Amino acid sequence: MKRRKFFLLTATGAAIIAIPSWYYFHKKKNRDNTLLSNPDMLAQIWDEETLLNIGKKYYEENPEERSEKKLLKTLSKNISSFKPNLNEVIQEDYKSGRIIIVDGWFISVTEACQCALYYLKQTKS
């Protein structure tokens, strides 16, 4: 009985952790990843080389975010149901002063992560 209860509790606990994680890393990832790793707005002014360069610099200067998963996590935590539009998130970054300088560019943290993801994606492929 005790063993059965233990397995039940463990399974429930695992499900509590796994289901949102699966949603987060699978469903949400599937939904947003392409968008997240494509800095469309910035691509209006910069060529691919510049985007990659910014991405590389951010990636190198922020060792704590040196993985696709971590970058996605940073990006995703800013996207809520209230701000589903990435451009709005970026604008919110500017309003709240979440701005960094990468290679001289004043860009939002979200944009920097986007560029870093884009860099990772391109270097992998």
Add this chain to the structure above:
Amino acid sequence: MHIDARQLNNNSLIEGDICIIGAGAAGISIALDWMDTPYKVILLEGGGFEYDDKVQELYAGKTTGQKYYPLKSSRLHYFGGTTGHWAGMCSPFDDVDFKKRDWVGDSGWPITKKDLDPFYAKAHKPLQLGPYNYEYEYWNKELPNLNPFPLDEQVVWNKMWQYSQARFGKLYNKTIINSKNVHLYTYANVMDILTNESGTQVNEVTIKNHQGKTHKVRATHFIMACGATQNARLLLASNSQAPKGLGNDHDLVGRYFMEHLEIASAELWLFKRFPTDLYRWHYGKTKSSAELALTEEIQKEKRILNGTVSLSRLSLAKNLKPKIETWQDDDPRKSREKLNESYDDAGEASKNETGNIRKAFQLNTRIEQAPNPNSRVTLGKEKDALGMPKTQLHWELTALDKRSIRTIYQILGQQVGIAGIGRIKLHEFLRDPEDDTFSDSTNAGWHHMGTTRMSNNPKEGVVDSNCKVHGIGNLFVAGSACFTTSGAPNPTLTLVALSLRLSQHIKDIINNA
């Protein structure tokens, strides 16, 4: 009336009511203000009506500190002064420029913008400008296509400019020559200012020229209008009675030399073309345009200096050499030629630029220099051809100058992001917040200011709020030497306004007497 001082008999005595030393924008504006009055005005010009290299050489001197233009070619020395080749950019100082700011040491004029407003309006006449109105809303009704960037007006505003093409030398020579009461003496370089024994009144000035002739000028009131560098030099060199120089009891003459920093600082890349003429300037065509400026509240909050940001096409600007590099010839005509060549070369190179750069602009800072007593004009050991000690300029910038420029772009970068119109890239020299230095490619505006600064306290300024030299009853300084702080705009409009205010003050003295 015009008299060539070279043709006078040696040791002539010239007498009048008002003696104006220097016939540039300040001196000529004052002389015009006294036209057709019952007073005899003596207007002294060191040169003639055209460029003369021997006369120009009298401006030569040495510079130390921050790299600067050759002193010989940084101002023009003939009738009309530097309006002979100026760009004509005019905009008044802002209210904040006159205020005491606790984050800007030695700031605070003894007068306000309001005191100067009537004279700003009056200065528009000799400068041949439009109405004294620098409101964006006014010009937006007057001119087509002045669409502003959609930036937060609480943070960034459009500071309007007007453009003068007035070359005073050509414009006013006949008027002055034909005047009955203004007596213009050319080739009349003032070498010494002589006072009474107690040093409280100027009795006469000594003038000389390359022909070896010396004359004396006596007048009731004397106005120095030779430009900030030469005014300080003349006061310091007038040391036969006051060993430290006239008006220099507190060692202030020549100190607080200020320039405008005019530096390519960043790039603005727009997401899409923004159709507007608001930020464009075509010499001879544009009546009014704007530069981006930060509001007084933001300056106060960030504790920074007042500056503006102008836009130029990046495709052209990135190919331009810094002015401080092209303008290094002692001969101002050759330096000018090299500057023009640099623009032509950049224009040619820009034709090859394609792609998104066509939607990009270079952002150029125009900013006041923080008042700094160590930035100063002194006398050199060498003497010029007429026997006057040459100018020694030590130009020194401060950490506040650098931090202010960097902060302007941090704010602008944020505002452009909020507006969603593009992104800003900071030039390399501004990226390290710990770096307070300025490189040798730092441009200045050829604007000399602040060497006889204004303060009602003789321990803090050389002239009082009426531009009278402290302690000397009849000696006045006209022009940008009196600026307590240098504002962001080019100085000519303000220096003419201040000169006209001084002119009115002397009229009031005479009328009250």
